[in-house]
Amino acid sequence: MNAVPPKKRAQSRPRIPKGYRPNNLGDPHVERVLSITMAVATEVSVLHDKIDTMARLSESQSKFSIADIEAYEPTAEVKAEREKWRKDYLQRLLRIMWEDIPDAPEARGTSYSGVVREVSGE
Amino acid sequence: MQSLALHPMLPRQSSEEQSRHAFLVDFKNMLSRDLSGRLQGVYETEALPEFRKRFNRDPETRQDVAKVMREQPFYQIWSALNRVQQELYVDSTADCVERQLPGLIDKYKDLKKNAKHGTLELSPELKIPRYISAVDIHCIPGGYFLELAEDDVYAGARYDIGSFIFGRGERGPLNDARGQTGVDFLKKNYPDLKPKRILDLGCASGMNTLPYVAAYPGAEVYGIDVSAPCLRYAHARAEALDIPCHFSQQSAEHTTFEDGSFDIVVSHILFHETSRKAVGTILRECHRLLKPGGVMLHLDVPRRLTATTPYDQFVADWDTMNNNEPFWGTFLFDIDIRKLALEAGFAESQLKETLANVPGGKMNYWALAATKAGA
Numbered sequence: 001m002n003a004v005p006p007k008k009r010a011q012s013r014p015r016i017p018k019g020y021r022p023n024n025l026g027d028p029h030v031e032r033v034l035s036i037t038m039a040v041a042t043e044v045s046v047l048h049d050k051i052d053t054m055a056r057l058s059e060s061q062s063k064f065s066i067a068d069i070e071a072y073e074p075t076a077e078v079k080a081e082r083e084k085w086r087k088d089y090l091q092r093l094l095r096i097m098w099e100d101i102p103d104a105p106e107a108r109g110t111s112y113s114g115v116v117r118e119v120s121g122e
Numbered sequence: 123m124q125s126l127a128l129h130p131m132l133p134r135q136s137s138e139e140q141s142r143h144a145f146l147v148d149f150k151n152m153l154s155r156d157l158s159g160r161l162q163g164v165y166e167t168e169a170l171p172e173f174r175k176r177f178n179r180d181p182e183t184r185q186d187v188a189k190v191m192r193e194q195p196f197y198q199i200w201s202a203l204n205r206v207q208q209e210l211y212v213d214s215t216a217d218c219v220e221r222q223l224p225g226l227i228d229k230y231k232d233l234k235k236n237a238k239h240g241t242l243e244l245s246p247e248l249k250i251p252r253y254i255s256a257v258d259i260h261c262i263p264g265g266y267f268l269e270l271a272e273d274d275v276y277a278g279a280r281y282d283i284g285s286f287i288f289g290r291g292e293r294g295p296l297n298d299a300r301g302q303t304g305v306d307f308l309k310k311n312y313p314d315l316k317p318k319r320i321l322d323l324g325c326a327s328g329m330n331t332l333p334y335v336a337a338y339p340g341a342e343v344y345g346i347d348v349s350a351p352c353l354r355y356a357h358a359r360a361e362a363l364d365i366p367c368h369f370s371q372q373s374a375e376h377t378t379f380e381d382g383s384f385d386i387v388v389s390h391i392l393f394h395e396t397s398r399k400a401v402g403t404i405l406r407e408c409h410r411l412l413k414p415g416g417v418m419l420h421l422d423v424p425r426r427l428t429a430t431t432p433y434d435q436f437v438a439d440w441d442t443m444n445n446n447e448p449f450w451g452t453f454l455f456d457i458d459i460r461k462l463a464l465e466a467g468f469a470e471s472q473l474k475e476t477l478a479n480v481p482g483g484k485m486n487y488w489a490l491a492a493t494k495a496g497a
Contacts, residue, residue: 012270013216013220013263013264013268014264014268015216015263017257017261017262018257018258019256019258020443022201022205022443024198024202024205025198026198031202035209038207042214043142045141045142046138046145049137049140049144050137050138069137070137072137083148086144086145087148087152090149090152091152094203097196097199098157
């Protein structure tokens, strides 16, 4: 095999697109953190499927190998269960997108300090 | 969701990759389907009243809507999440292809050497148009042109599997829903066509070129594109599927074919990745290439016809500023394509601009069709 060895390929493949990088959130650091967060969230979903595979394999056999995990083909029923899990998981993950959260400072509860004073008074 | 037909050139997804891609598809669904109602709610309750207050009128254009929507915190996080999703999905499919690349290149070489029906002609000296090379279209690092090794098929393979995943599995087991739609449209609207030669412009990995081979037995089918790695993959994929097709590296603006060489000239989501000037040039080239009585058919994203309100057009235009699609908004909403087709020589009475339904599916595509006069 004369193709480029994996290490060189891994170094040479660009991973950031050439072009315009929008700054929707006003702070490039926040955009980076969001990207990291969603990458972690993706891997949690990958792990969920793997654990699910292992749990199902353990129901039918006492020992199984890494190859068994890789070869496992989820049935249509299992696929549907996993899809349901992903949808629920995404709902939990993106909960903040489904809630009405006030953004204006006056709506965020500045009167709360009044409540603190009120309950702290003698 | 349908599974891909596992032809020999298709990169295989490991179980982890399948899980990763499934999550990223559902993530996209959550953003573009489930959360679209909330986005519209923010427009109606926050942004629209703000626009009226500021300008004393209703928004008339997508640019008007942008003035107030881009300030909305919900839009900002929704848009940022969409961009994150796009980059994660591209990177994951790229990983999947890259780890299998040496084997895919070997298969390409083998299939090319033993080609039974089709041909591949590359032109390394071809000048790549700026509109497809100035930025990495839809945020794919390296775009359609990345070559990591000699005889590389990476960009073509990634486009095949990536487009299937992006299409949420709705493009059929051979990822050819657009080609099937073109065939269905031609059969319904031009039932008497008996084509001898068919050309697909901007064919990329050739998924949508091949349905024309089965639909018109005996016809010679050609696919052209400016990307060498996509064409190598297209050629090997067609050979692996045992479907005869001739691929060559050419620009749709100026091909090397003679006048009147084709009975049918088609394209699938080509226009929105070109430029205002190029659309006119390509239409003129179609007119030159068609025989009298021949038909051109161009399919592209349906929102050119379906997004009619300033708000819908603003949402549809997300890709222009967030997904490296520089011509997207202009193509969808600003150009008079009928006028360009008339200037290219097609007659008004022959022009059809409509929606073409994907056979057996719920989706549709924008379609521009015309017969060349003089048969």
